[in-house]
Amino acid sequence: MEGGAYGAGKAGGAFDPYTLVRQPHTILRVVSWVFSIVVFGSIVNEGYLNSPSDSKEFCIYNHNPNACGYGVTVGVLAFLTCLLYLALDVYFPQISSVKDRKKAVLSDIGVSAWETCS
Template sequence: MNGWQKAVTGGKGSKSKEVCLFNGDGAACRFGSTVAFFGLLGAIAFLVVEALFQNLSSIKIRRRVVMGDVGFSGVWAALFFFTFAYLSIAWGKSEYPPMGKGINSCRAAIVFSLFSIGTWGGCSWFAYQRWLEGADMTQFSSGFDQGEFGVGGPGGMDGGYGADGGANYAQYTAASDAEPNYNSNPFAAQQQQQQQEMGFQQPSY
């Protein structure tokens, strides 16, 4: 941000130093530059992660990415709101710079801080909506092979037993040894009928 200008101090042997145009408050210039710089890095990082989102193999990592997007965007929306207020108040108290040097940069910093509030706030809102859509795990489990892991998805979604395997497994674990439920031999009736047709009498012992 071009919000600094050189000012000469003292008489003979005077030295020039850079002074922030926002009412001479160097913290205002440094704070605005820091928030904008880390906001840019964060935006680039989330764009890269978004491009690789479908390739993330862990559902926990996908959830953490969305949660991080919600939190980071919300925090930066608040920081840009504070930056906008800070720079606006400081600029309102500032003297007009000589020959208007740097005035456009200062005004642009204030305007873009205002726009950034809405931009980061919107990113946080859309990320939150994405989190709500993924509350039933369909958003976070998309991209996995459903045929391999069953209808519910990988891991512990439905126990890894497929569409009806979970129900069968529950019936199995609920079975009691005291009252076993055995199925009759499906070939017993057919075998008995064949023996009667052949006139074979089962020997008695």
């Protein structure tokens, strides 16, 4: 790969899906995307149960609906951010401005740090 700004080659090159799929951060984003589906899918499907004595649903996590809501929210946000940054990974080699590339990389770092802390 030729030298360029912020980890990509010079802007304007042809799109190469093989190179995109082989990049470690792309592979990790796809794995994170699958895990986010597992998180919110499992909580939505089996996180709420009906009590035999009560017709009201309750969350299996300490009967606290906020716990299930938090898990679903984190899973959906992770799903959406993974899709957003996968699209940015596809579009990134076409960004010609160094300032725009810097913003893209810093937003990726910032969102990753925020998701790690939450």
